[in-house]
Amino acid sequence: MFAFLSKEELFKELSFQASLYSDLPFLASDLPYFPPEEDDEEFDDGIHLVVCVHGLDGNSADLRLVKTFIELGLPGSRLDFLMSERNQADTFADFDAMTDRLLDEIIQHIQLYNLTIGRISFIGHSLGNIIIRSVLTRPRFRCYLPKLHTFLSLSGPHLGTLYNNSTLVSTGLWLMQKLKKSGSLLQLTFRDHVDPRKTFLYLLSQKPGLQFFKNVVLVASPQDRYVPFHSARIEMCKTALKDRTTGPVYTEMINNLLQPLVEAKECRLIRQNVFHALPNTANTLIGRAAHIAVLDSELFLEKFFLVAGLNYFK
Incomplete structure (x- = not known):
């Protein structure tokens, strides 16, 4: 017989120490799923462009459910979605090349549809979050920085994959990098330069970007072994504390990223931890199931957006 504990006893x-979605008294939206007629006069200040960027070996359809639940939850909102597809043919390229492609895609989308931009939000999955952060540093994007609204990071390797606790995944990524000659995987493991302070991720951490958003939402799962939990949350890990060689560099990266967010008065940093109910499969064992559950789990996506996520796109 199992002994059942109350929620309070279990905690x-x-x-x-945290709050559960079931404890929240109010939902993020109480609007019906079917939108009323839009009033164009309400949108004189422009539309809200939401750019969705897929991860490694992904495609433009990866974030389709994310788009769907935002549209259902915010009826009548003037949202325009750009489901990025420019990098889907080669996500193993280096980040500079993928940054150029995404930036061209965003600017061409705005010009092609003659959009008047009121706000810009980004939603990224996995490696796509690094491409987004890199775009923010480019001179051609500078005019859009004041319009940045929400950055929703789904399992983003913001600190790379250096301290991954899964030997199996680390070995698999190493083999993939060798076979594909992948520049992005090389950069994620800090092997693109002998000096860790001259690697792509470290240099990117020194550049401004995240502090221009109103909301920076970091979604991470301890069940995800593809992207380390601490990397998705941008926080220190025990292994890095013990590493006297690269550990100090890791600390500097975290400070570079978080200090501007703390000092920015109009920017909120929100961390969301996700625990998925996963079947006992090989994908669950290696951590892949949790990595993609943030994209294809309707149960998670509906609860996340209905309870909290929609607030970040209003």
Whole structure:
């Protein structure tokens, strides 16, 4: 027989300090799924462009459910989605090349449809989050920085994959990098330069970008072994603390990223931890199931956006 504990008893036993979606008294949206007629006069200040960027070996359809639940939850909002596809043919290229492609795609989309931009938000999955951050640093994007609204990072390797606790995944990524001659995977493991302070990710951490957003939302899962939990949350890990060689560099990267966010008065940093109910499969064992569950789990996406996520796109 199992002993069933109340939620309060369980939290006390686990020393768990957080809030659950079931405890929240209000939902992020109480509007019906079917939108009323749009009033163009309400959108004189322009539309809200939401750019969705897929991850490694992904495609433009990866974030289709994310788009769907935002549209359903915010009826009547003037949202325009750009489902990025320019990099889907080669996500193994280096980040500079992929940055150029995404930036060209955004600017061409705005010009092609003659859009008047009121706000710009980004939603990225996995490696796509690094491409987004890199775009923010480009001179051609500078005019859009004041319009940045929300950055929703789904399992983003913001600190790379250096301290991955899964030997199996690390070995697999190493083999893939060798076979594909992937510049992006080389950069994620800090092997693109002998001096860690001259690697792509470290140099990117020194450039401004995230602090221009109103909301920076970091979604991470401890069940995800493709992207380390601490990397998706931009926080220190025990292994890095013990590493006297690269550990200090890791600390500097975290400070470079978080200090401007803390000092920016109009920017909110939100961390969301996700625990998925996953079947006992090989994908779950290697951590892939949790990595893609943020994209294809309707249960997670509906609850996340209905309870909290929609607030970041209003």
